[in-house]
Amino acid sequence: MIRPHTTVLFDIDGTLLSSSGAGLRALERAMVDIHGIAHAMDGVSLAGRTDRSIVRDLIAAHRLSAGIEAENTILAGYLGHLPEQLSTAATLLPGIVRLLEHLAEQKDIAVGLLTGNIRRGAAVKLGHFGIHHHFSFGGFGDRHVDRDDVAREAVESLRDRHGADYPTDRVLVIGDTPLDIRCARAVGARVLAVATGIHAVHELAPHAPDHLMADLSNYDSVLELLRP
Ligand SMILES: [Mg+2]
Known part of the structure; x- marks a missing residue:
């Protein structure tokens, strides 16, 4: 090479x-699926940040039990919702x-x-x-x-x-x-x-x-x- x-x-x-908010909506849906929390992303900033830091903040903001496993569960849920959310507006x-x-x-x-x-x-x-x-x-x-x-x-x-x-x-x-x-x-x-x-x-x-x-x-x- x-x-x-x-x-x-x-x-x-x-x-x-x-x-157009596809990532945000995918995370919100994951939070509903996993924790039953609606509008979980209100007040969480996304631009320029890493997915790891966003999910960590999300867990802290909603006082959920912290840890890599809890973060990875939300990220897996996010990935599940992402394709459908992208197809609507991205x-x-x-x-x-x-x-x-x-x-x-x-x-x-x-x-x-x-x-x-x-x-x-x-x-x-x-x-x-x-x-x-x-x-x-x-x-x-x-x-x-x-x-x-x-x-x-x-x-x-x-x-x-x-x-x-x-x-x-x-x-x-x-x-x-x-x-x-x-x-x-x-x-x-x-x-x-x-x-x-x-x-x-x-x-x-x-x-x-x-x-x-x-x-x-x-x-x-x-x-x-x-x-x-
Ligand atoms: Mg950017």
């Missing part, structure tokens, strides 16, 4: 797709398919994920839109509570494939929240912030991403950032 000159790590929700964001296809043609660019989704949830969401095959590695929200640790996992996964000395200044993180910007910094990567999630351009700008775009519809301008 050729060592890629540049690596792109994509966030999922608000960056590749808009799930959409791909502008330009994503074309951008991924253009990236796939670049032999010196590797494409992975840096997401708070658990690995199987990521596969369900991306598979729903037929784009899962574009991503061969990444960091996920199965174990980590802190997104910075997800970024470290993504870099480990990259280095397993392309060498332990692969430089992180050749990695571009693309994400839609201040937490994406922060976690890119935590591993020494560059970051392109995109205002297709809940944060507008003027809200992302103060977090000083290297690059900032309203959306990813102009794939040329994204590819331009990746040229050696």
